[in-house]
Amino acid sequence: MSKLRIAIQKSGRLNEDSLKIIKECGISIDNGKDQLKASARNFPLEVFYLRNGDIPQYLRDGVVDIAIIGENVLVEKGEDIRFVERLGFSKCKVSLAVSKRETYEGMEFFNNKKIATSYPNTVKKYLNNKGINTEIHLINGSVEIAPNIGLADGICDIVSSGSTLFKNNLKEVEVLLTSEAVLAVSPKISEEAQAILDKLQFRIKSVLKGRNSKYVLLNAPNDKLDEIINVLPGMRSPTVLPLAEDGWSSVHSVISKNEFWNIIDELKAKGAEGILVCPIEKMVM
Known part of the structure; x- marks a missing residue:
C-alpha cells in the first residue's frame, strides 16, 4: 500500500507543533527516541525527521512528498516549491x-x-x-x-x-x-500520494477551522431575536430552539475567535443572556 511521506523538523518548536497537528488529525505516530523515520499506525503516512534547512532539497528531489516547514525557509531555499496550506503556528x-x-x-x-x-x-x-x-x-x-x-x-x-x-x-x-508554518508539496508527488494528501489536507482544514472558531450558546428574548441573529455570522444560520420559559429562545452558533469579544459585547448590548462559549475540537465543512 502506498504511503504519503512527510518531512518535519527534527527538533524544536516546529517539531512539536507539527506532531501536535498530526495528532489532532487523528493520526497516531510510532515515535521512538532519536528515530529518523516513523510510521503511522492508522493512516498511510511515513514521517521523516530532518534538518529544517535540508527539507526543500528533499522535496525538490522527491525523497519526501510533503513537509511542514517555515515559509521563511521556502523563501530562502525553495521558492520553486509550492505550498497548499498555511498552518497558523510558528509565526x-x-x-x-x-x-x-x-x-x-x-x-x-x-x-x-x-x-x-x-x-x-x-x-x-x-x-x-x-x-x-x-x-x-x-x-x-x-x-x-x-x-x-x-x-x-x-x-x-x-x-x-x-x-x-x-x-x-x-x-x-x-x-x-x-x-508561519506551511504545508509544502514536492513537485514530484505521485498520483497515489496526492490522493492521500487530499485526505490529510481535509483533516488539517477541519482542525484549523476548529482552532479558529468558538461555539456559542445563549438565551435571547424573542422580541430581540432577529437583532441578535443578525449579529451572529454563523456557518449558514444559527440554531434557534424554544426555551421552557415563554418569550425566550436558545440560540446556538459558531463565531471566529478573532471577532469573538466584539461580537459578545454586541450580543450583550442587544439583550442576550447566559452566554456560554465552548472550544471546538474539529469543524468539518
Missing part, C-alpha cells in the same frame, strides 16, 4: 536589526555596510529591490552577536518575541517578510 518575522546605539533613518543606512545573516538569498533579493549595495556575511547560528564583535553593521534574522534582540542591545528596523 515569526525575518527582520533587519542594528545596534541600539545607531541612528536609523531608512534603508540607506545599509548602503556599503556589512550584514550578518543565515538568510543570504532573502537579504540579497530584498536589498537589490531597494537599490541598496551591501556586503553579506553568512553565519549559521548566533547571528545577533555580529554587531557587538565588529563583524557586521547589522543583522538579518528571525524575530519572534524580540527578546533575543533586546538581550543583545539590538533594535528591529525593517521587516523583510512574515512567516
Whole structure:
C-alpha cells in the first residue's frame, strides 16, 4: 500500500507543533527516541525527521512528498516549491536589526555596510529591490552577536518575541517578510500520494477551522431575536430552539475567535443572556 511521506523538523518548536497537528488529525505516530523515520499506525503516512534547512532539497528531489516547514525557509531555499496550506503556528518575522546605539533613518543606512545573516538569498533579493549595495556575511547560528564583535553593521534574522534582540542591545528596523508554518508539496508527488494528501489536507482544514472558531450558546428574548441573529455570522444560520420559559429562545452558533469579544459585547448590548462559549475540537465543512 502506498504511503504519503512527510518531512518535519527534527527538533524544536516546529517539531512539536507539527506532531501536535498530526495528532489532532487523528493520526497516531510510532515515535521512538532519536528515530529518523516513523510510521503511522492508522493512516498511510511515513514521517521523516530532518534538518529544517535540508527539507526543500528533499522535496525538490522527491525523497519526501510533503513537509511542514517555515515559509521563511521556502523563501530562502525553495521558492520553486509550492505550498497548499498555511498552518497558523510558528509565526515569526525575518527582520533587519542594528545596534541600539545607531541612528536609523531608512534603508540607506545599509548602503556599503556589512550584514550578518543565515538568510543570504532573502537579504540579497530584498536589498537589490531597494537599490541598496551591501556586503553579506553568512553565519549559521548566533547571528545577533555580529554587531557587538565588529563583524557586521547589522543583522538579518528571525524575530519572534524580540527578546533575543533586546538581550543583545539590538533594535528591529525593517521587516523583510512574515512567516508561519506551511504545508509544502514536492513537485514530484505521485498520483497515489496526492490522493492521500487530499485526505490529510481535509483533516488539517477541519482542525484549523476548529482552532479558529468558538461555539456559542445563549438565551435571547424573542422580541430581540432577529437583532441578535443578525449579529451572529454563523456557518449558514444559527440554531434557534424554544426555551421552557415563554418569550425566550436558545440560540446556538459558531463565531471566529478573532471577532469573538466584539461580537459578545454586541450580543450583550442587544439583550442576550447566559452566554456560554465552548472550544471546538474539529469543524468539518
